[in-house]
Amino acid sequence: MTTATPSPTSTSRLLKNRASATPDRHAYTFPADLSAPTGAGWDSLTWSQVDDRASALAAGLISLGLQPTERVAIAATTSIRWALVDYGVMYAGGATVTVYPTTVAEDVDFILSDSGSRVLVVEDAAQFARLTPVLAELPQIHHVIVLYGDVPEDADADSVLSYADLLARGRDYYGAHPRVIDDRINALTPEHLATVIYTSGTTGRPKGVELPHRTWLYEIDAVVEAAAAGPDDIGRLTVDDLQYLWLPLAHVLGKLMLLIPVQVGFETAIDGRTSMITENLPVIRPTYMVSPPRVFEKAYGGVNTMMQSAGGVTGTLFTWASRVCSQIFDADHGGDATASPWLRAQAKTADRLVMAKVRQRFGGRIRYFISGAAALDPDIARWFGGAGMMILEGYGLTETCAASSLAMPWNYRPGYIGAPLPGTEARTDEAGEILLRGPGMMDGFHNNPDATAEMIDADGWLHTGDLGEIDDAGRIRLTGRKKELFKTSNGKYVAPTVIEAKFKGICPISSQMVVIGDNRNFTSALITLDEDAVTSWAQRNGVAGFYGRIVASPQMREVVQGYVDTLNEGLNQWEKIKKFTIMSRDLTVEDQEITPSLKLRRTVVTEHFADDIAALYA
Known part of the structure; x- marks a missing residue:
C-alpha cells in the first residue's frame, strides 16, 4: 500500500x-x-x-x-x-x-x-x-x-x-x-x-x-503551466533541463528561480560571481538562464567587438550573418522583415559558418534565455534570436512575486513581454498605465498600509507605474515608466527608458545612457562605456592611456557621435540627443547609482553628475 x-x-x-x-x-x-x-x-x-x-x-x-x-x-x-x-x-x-x-x-x-x-x-x-x-x-x-x-x-x-x-x-x-x-x-x-x-x-x-507561500506556489505553477502550453513541448521545462543561476x-x-526547479526537478548550477558568467557558460552548458538585459547587452557587445576587431573577411562575414539571421528571426516572429527563399538559404549558410560558433560560446545547449528586471532592446533580442538563442522577455514586480507575464517561443514578438500568466489579468487605464490583478499579488508592504493602499486599489488592481499597451493577442509592450516620463520645456513628452534601451542595442561599447531633458529646451544624455570594449577598441586604434583618457579622446568622441547619430535617426525631433557627455567612469552599485538588480537610480545619478548636466545646458 x-x-x-x-x-x-x-x-x-x-x-x-x-x-x-x-x-x-x-x-x-x-x-x-x-x-x-x-x-x-x-x-x-x-x-x-x-x-x-x-x-x-x-x-x-x-x-x-x-x-x-x-x-x-x-x-x-x-x-x-x-x-x-x-x-x-x-x-x-x-x-x-x-x-x-x-x-x-x-x-x-x-x-x-x-x-x-x-x-x-x-x-x-x-x-x-x-x-x-x-x-x-x-x-x-x-x-x-x-x-x-x-x-x-x-x-x-x-x-x-x-x-x-x-x-x-x-x-x-x-x-x-x-x-x-x-x-x-x-x-x-x-x-x-x-x-x-x-x-x-x-x-x-x-x-x-x-x-x-500562496504567491510563490501560484508563480511556480503558472510559469510551469505557461511554458508547457505550446506545441511540440517547445517551451516545456523538464527534469533534463539545466539552469545556470x-x-x-x-x-x-x-528567489523564484530557486523554487521552480523544486517543482520540476531539474538541476541548477549556482555561482553568484558575476565576473565568471562568460567563463562558466561553456563549462556549465546550461539549457536556459535568466538575466537582466545588461548581461545580454554586454555579451552582444563583446562578441561584436571581437569579430569586428578581427577585421577583413571575419568582420564582414559576421556583419552579414548577423543581418540575414536577424531578418529571418524577425520575419518568423511578427516583425517587419520579410524572408525570401534566397534569404533563408543565406541564413542557413550564415548559421553554419558563424552562428553555430557563437552558440558554442554560450555552451551550445541553450533552448532559450529569459530576460527580466528592465527593458531589453528589440535589436539585441533579434540578434540573439537570429543566433538561435531566443530571449524570452518577462515582466513583473517584487509586488507581484516576480513574473506577471512571460513571452513564449510560439507567441514571441520582439519588444513585447508576453501575455499574462494563467490566472493573472492585465489591462491599461486611461493614462496607459499597466494594471495587474491575480493570485501572485503581495499581501502588502510591511508596516506600511498607506503605501499598500496607494498601489493596490479597492478592486484589487495593482498599479505598476509602467506605461504600456496590449495587442490583440494579449501581449504587453512597455512604452515607459510613468514616474520617469518627462516633458521638455516645449511641452513634448519623452520616455527616457525607451531611448536608453535603443542606444544599448546600437552601440556595442556602451554601458549606460542616462537621458536628460525634464523642463529643458532639448534632450541630452550622459553616456558611460564598457571598460573591456573600450580597451579593446583603443588597442586596435592606437589610442594609448588608461580608461579615463581613452574615453576623453577625440577619436572616441567621434565613434560615440556616430552611434548617437544612428540613434537620432529613429527618434522624434524632440527626442533627439542634441548634446552628450561621455563620463570618465561607469555607474556603480557601490555609489548607489544603479540598484543591485542593475536598474538605474535616475535621481541619484542626476545628483552625482549635476555639474556635468549643467554644462550640457550652459
Whole structure:
C-alpha cells in the first residue's frame, strides 16, 4: 500500500515532495572552491542531500529559538549555502528577509529593524565586521550566522556561529527531536508569510513586500503551466533541463528561480560571481538562464567587438550573418522583415559558418534565455534570436512575486513581454498605465498600509507605474515608466527608458545612457562605456592611456557621435540627443547609482553628475 504525496500547501512541503519523488537526481552543481577560477572543480548535491542539509539547518535555527513566521535575514552573495539556508528557513516555518550584500549600512539597519528579523546570515567575517555597528543598535537580532570562513575571534561565541556550527547544532537537535521539522511544515498554510523582500528602490526608502507561500506556489505553477502550453513541448521545462543561476537571490526573480526547479526537478548550477558568467557558460552548458538585459547587452557587445576587431573577411562575414539571421528571426516572429527563399538559404549558410560558433560560446545547449528586471532592446533580442538563442522577455514586480507575464517561443514578438500568466489579468487605464490583478499579488508592504493602499486599489488592481499597451493577442509592450516620463520645456513628452534601451542595442561599447531633458529646451544624455570594449577598441586604434583618457579622446568622441547619430535617426525631433557627455567612469552599485538588480537610480545619478548636466545646458 502506498501513501499519497501530500499536496503542497507551502514551499516547504513542495521541497519535501521533491526530495521524496527524485531523491537521487542532482539538484545543484556549484564551485568546489569559490576562490578558485572555473576549472578547479565542481561539487554537487542530490535532492535527498538538499533535504538533509535543509532539515539540519532548520533544526539548528529552531534550537536557537526561531519561532514560526519569525524572520531570518540573509545578507550574502548568491551561493549554494544561501540557497540551503533559505530552504532551512522554509523548513523551520520562518520567513526569509533578503538583503543585498552591497546595501549601505543605513538601509540594512532599516530593513533589519523594520522587518523584525531575529537572525542575520552574513557572507563572511568581513561582512560581519561591516555590519557590527548596525547590530549594536538591533538587540532583537539574537544570533548571527557566518556563511563562509571562521567566526571572528573577538565575536561573542554564544551569539555568532559559523555555517558548520549551525549544521552540527541542528543535527544534534534533530536527532533528539525527529518530528520537529515535519511538525513545522505541517503547520504551514498558503497564507503564512514566506518572504519579505525590500524593494531596492530607485528613489526613497525601501519598502518590505510581504509574500506568503500562496504567491510563490501560484508563480511556480503558472510559469510551469505557461511554458508547457505550446506545441511540440517547445517551451516545456523538464527534469533534463539545466539552469545556470547567478542572479542575486535577494531579488524576487532570483528567489523564484530557486523554487521552480523544486517543482520540476531539474538541476541548477549556482555561482553568484558575476565576473565568471562568460567563463562558466561553456563549462556549465546550461539549457536556459535568466538575466537582466545588461548581461545580454554586454555579451552582444563583446562578441561584436571581437569579430569586428578581427577585421577583413571575419568582420564582414559576421556583419552579414548577423543581418540575414536577424531578418529571418524577425520575419518568423511578427516583425517587419520579410524572408525570401534566397534569404533563408543565406541564413542557413550564415548559421553554419558563424552562428553555430557563437552558440558554442554560450555552451551550445541553450533552448532559450529569459530576460527580466528592465527593458531589453528589440535589436539585441533579434540578434540573439537570429543566433538561435531566443530571449524570452518577462515582466513583473517584487509586488507581484516576480513574473506577471512571460513571452513564449510560439507567441514571441520582439519588444513585447508576453501575455499574462494563467490566472493573472492585465489591462491599461486611461493614462496607459499597466494594471495587474491575480493570485501572485503581495499581501502588502510591511508596516506600511498607506503605501499598500496607494498601489493596490479597492478592486484589487495593482498599479505598476509602467506605461504600456496590449495587442490583440494579449501581449504587453512597455512604452515607459510613468514616474520617469518627462516633458521638455516645449511641452513634448519623452520616455527616457525607451531611448536608453535603443542606444544599448546600437552601440556595442556602451554601458549606460542616462537621458536628460525634464523642463529643458532639448534632450541630452550622459553616456558611460564598457571598460573591456573600450580597451579593446583603443588597442586596435592606437589610442594609448588608461580608461579615463581613452574615453576623453577625440577619436572616441567621434565613434560615440556616430552611434548617437544612428540613434537620432529613429527618434522624434524632440527626442533627439542634441548634446552628450561621455563620463570618465561607469555607474556603480557601490555609489548607489544603479540598484543591485542593475536598474538605474535616475535621481541619484542626476545628483552625482549635476555639474556635468549643467554644462550640457550652459
